[in-house]
Amino acid sequence: MNPDTFWSDTLDAPTHALLAARAIAPFAGQRLALIAVDLYDLVYDGGARPVSELIESHPASCGEYAWRALPPTIELFACARKQGVPVVHVTYDTRPETDPRTVHPTNRKRRQPDLGLYRIKEELAPRAGELVIYKKRASAFFGTPLVAFLNELRIDAVLVVGESTSGCVRASVVEAWSWGYPVAVVADCVFDRCDLIQKASLFDMHLKYAEVMDLTTACAHLRSGAVR
Numbered sequence: 001m002n003p004d005t006f007w008s009d010t011l012d013a014p015t016h017a018l019l020a021a022r023a024i025a026p027f028a029g030q031r032l033a034l035i036a037v038d039l040y041d042l043v044y045d046g047g048a049r050p051v052s053e054l055i056e057s058h059p060a061s062c063g064e065y066a067w068r069a070l071p072p073t074i075e076l077f078a079c080a081r082k083q084g085v086p087v088v089h090v091t092y093d094t095r096p097e098t099d100p101r102t103v104h105p106t107n108r109k110r111r112q113p114d115l116g117l118y119r120i121k122e123e124l125a126p127r128a129g130e131l132v133i134y135k136k137r138a139s140a141f142f143g144t145p146l147v148a149f150l151n152e153l154r155i156d157a158v159l160v161v162g163e164s165t166s167g168c169v170r171a172s173v174v175e176a177w178s179w180g181y182p183v184a185v186v187a188d189c190v191f192d193r194c195d196l197i198q199k200a201s202l203f204d205m206h207l208k209y210a211e212v213m214d215l216t217t218a219c220a221h222l223r224s225g226a227v228r
Contacts, residue, residue: 001214003206005198006187019207027184027211029157030220032085033150034076035176037162037169038139040091041180042117043191044070051193062163065191065198072215073161074123079219081127085110087155088146089126090162090172093134095151132146138171147179157182159218160210161189166201173210186218 004019045059048067075121080087094115126132133144140146150158158181162169167191176183185205192198206212213221 001213001217003187003202003214004037006212009197009202010196011203014225016154017082019203022207024211027157027177027182027221029155029182029215029221031154031156032159033088033155033157034078034080034159034161035088035090035140035146035172036073036124037090037172038092038164039073039089039162040118040120043075044121045117062191062193065193066163069163070095070121070123072186074159075097075122076159076186076189076215076222077216079222083222085222086131087127087153088131088140088149089124090131090133090135090144091120091144093136094118095134098177105187125132137173138168139175140168140172141175141179142171150181155181159184159186159221161186163191165190166197167192167221170201170205172203175214177209184218184221185210186215188215189213189218 008016028056043062043066045061046054046063048064051061051063051065054061056062072108077087120126122130131150132151133140133146135142137143158176159200160169160173160183169185173183173185185202187202190198190202192201202212
């Protein structure tokens, strides 16, 4: 699928022209890893309902957008595991000893009182032997041993999925690119609280830091980039 389909209905003519004039480096790697960012129960809380209906009772939920991305993400996990591609789970560090009260992943000050909601969703839970990275800020890389683990596995490119596309996913993509990894973002498997922000974030990452691709293309890369 042409990645333009993910955002084409939101772009004006000058922006379409900008995209047409840019050469996007194709994603490539010999040893891939799949990095799953913040796929915890909190963002599915309240069910597959519009975010506008959940904002007061479940302010951190991505509602219908999270649930829509769940089946393709399950499929992508299955593909990675079948091919022996490492799945790295990234989630919020809830340990009290790492929780200074002024530290937040973003500048939203509303804290989540039920720390149990940071448990990774059951359908996406880590399997035995899969890495789990705990973070306090937005990026999966900032202040974590993720690069050390990827180096030990001799990973040379990463696929990123999870939430939110404009927040922790984008921060992780930018830092992965800064560390020198070719990056792919699987559009079917990332989500946000607003469709416009989702499309704008995908477009921006595709222009600057990553190749945005659909599930079918991502699975083809996983089949060719398995760790041996």
